Amino acid sequence: MASWNVEFLQPQDASAIKPNRALVILNQPFSEGLFHRLWNSSKWHCCADGGANRLFDTLTPSQRPLFLPDFIKGDLDSIRNDVKEFYISRGVPVVEDPDQDSTDLMKCVSAIRDKEVREQAEYDIILLGGLSGRLDQTVHTLSYLHKLRKTRKHVFAVTDDNVGWVLDTGEHTIHIDHSVLGPTCGLLPVGIASTVLSTTGLRWNLTDHESSFDGLVSTSNHFLPNEPSVWIKTSNAIWWTAELRACT
Structure with missing residues (x-):
């Protein structure tokens, strides 16, 4: 993990x-x-x-x-x-x-x-x-x-506007700092044919759902305000992005 x-x-x-x-x-x-x-x-x-x-x-x-x-x-x-x-x-x-x-x-x-x-x-x-x-x-x-x-x-x-990084094959826990992130986020199947995704902690979660450019791409998903973390399981490397709140 x-x-x-x-x-x-x-x-x-x-x-x-x-x-x-x-x-x-x-x-x-x-x-x-x-x-x-x-x-x-x-x-x-x-x-x-x-x-x-x-x-x-x-x-x-x-x-x-x-x-x-x-x-x-x-x-x-x-x-x-x-x-x-x-x-x-x-x-x-x-x-x-x-x-x-x-x-x-x-x-x-x-x-x-x-x-x-x-x-x-x-x-x-x-x-x-x-x-x-x-x-x-x-x-x-x-x-x-x-x-x-x-x-x-x-x-x-x-x-x-954004912070992003690559999640490799496997399970990931992302600790969400709501003071700097959100409300939107996305999982982008860039550079791969497809991946199978499962998530918890998002408004619209996925369960063993295939994601690809020819099919579903999870964009404009949302964090849940009271959830401190997001769990993601992916069968292939995938880009994770989150909206960044303005830094003053």
């Missing part, structure tokens, strides 16, 4: 000791409120190429020196010169990786793997972005996290 929670979406004390979480900032828009929650809940921070532009533009000039990423990596075709010069001048490593067979996101995950080897540790990964904007980039996020489930325990994608 795998257990999941989204405690990283709760307001955090910036000075608190952080668990092993790595935040990857992608080149997509995000609110300052969401940014602060994810930054403060993460121990290590990196930008995927143009994600550095997003970080720079979200912050005021006085804030920027207070939120320096540990790393910027990509093919560097998107980062602006003024942004690159700012971070280099403050000692942030800006690493060019010209490999065209990997995306900027994949390059950052590779850097996290190298860090884990050095530290003999394992990090949960939170992507800021990845589920909005260009459809091809969204599909890449869906595909890449689908693959990562084979080698990593916890990888989350977060936008101002």
Whole structure:
């Protein structure tokens, strides 16, 4: 039974000791409120190429020196010169990786793997972005996290509207923080032919029900207000998504 929670979406004390979480900032828009929650809940921070532009533009000039990423990596075709010069001048490593067979996101995950080897540790990964904007980039996020489930325990994608992750074959308990999630959620059979789903804790539960793009897709389901968790059993890997309440 795998257990999941989204405690990283709760307001955090910036000075608190952080668990092993790595935040990857992608080149997509995000609110300052969401940014602060994810930054403060993460121990290590990196930008995927143009994600550095997003970080720079979200912050005021006085804030920027207070939120320096540990790393910027990509093919560097998107980062602006003024942004690159700012971070280099403050000692942030800006690493060019010209490999065209990997995306900027994949390059950052590779850097996290190298860090884990050095530290003999394992990090949960939170992507800021990845589920909005260009459809091809969204599909890449869906595909890449689908693959990562084979080698990593916890990888989350977060936008101002949604949080999502892949549930692998088996049973899962998702602890629902109603202050940050809901009311809607969904189970999406992306990257698979079909799966058989059973659930409890939702308004419209499923019992051994096949789900596929040619059949049923459980979208716009709802959490039950007094239920602290959702149980899901799936015969194949499936995407779980939940609506995210506005972060102030």
